[in-house]
Amino acid sequence: MKRGHSVDRVFHALGDPTRRAILDRLVHAPTTVTRLAEGLGITLTAVGQHLQILEECALVRTEKLGRVRTCSIQYLGFDVLEQWIRDHRSLWARRLDRLADVLAEPDERK
Amino acid sequence: MKRGHSVDRVFHALGDPTRRAILDRLVHAPTTVTRLAEGLGITLTAVGQHLQILEECALVRTEKLGRVRTCSIQYLGFDVLEQWIRDHRSLWARRLDRLADVLAEPDERK
DNA sequence: TTGATAGTGAAGCTTATGCTTCACTATTTC
């Protein structure tokens, strides 16, 4: 599927438990592809596929030195996520305010 | 797929753009299944399926009165999401602190 | 009571997703 917008990609990336497990791991310390694969009990290839997705939405950054690729968490993607929540919270709050206004209006019933 | 934990379900639910579109709609005001279907250009059935998922992870609450089901946003699910981010941020911060400690240590090189 | 309206349930279709295997390329290390 074509994932256009960044919000879209971040949520899609985080929708998978294995990818969140990778982040759980990286949040403690950077690590290599092989170590991730060992910890998760999946192949190197599978990890590589997840990493690609995580990199595309700026949740992870990787760097290859020699033959070993080191992965670390990147907070850019998380910011997108937080912004989304903030936006929704503010709309939600505004709606509650409107509701409060209505309720606060003088009782016009007879 | 069996979705066990609530974090798991919330992220999975939010991973789909149509479901986020539903929330975008509901954050402004509660609405009915039919209206949602019209706005999204999909069938009532499809909306019903999405609603079930959104309800299961406490992102939406619905109530059927007569023959019409009214859907409204529910913030319980969002709390799970925010908590997850907070947890990761704090771990991330701790890691940066450790790094800072290391960097702050008196230079022992000769 | 007849007809329209609002939604539900089951089945099936198509595409996406997560994973594996196998072959292959770089790097180290002995």
Added chain:
DNA sequence: GAAATAGTGAAGCATAAGCTTCACTATCAA
């Protein structure tokens, strides 16, 4: 240089996800 190590790429596979259609139920309205 030979053997081990770290990772990549292409192909394929099973399952899941998102939809639709069609048949059906429940409610409201004339």
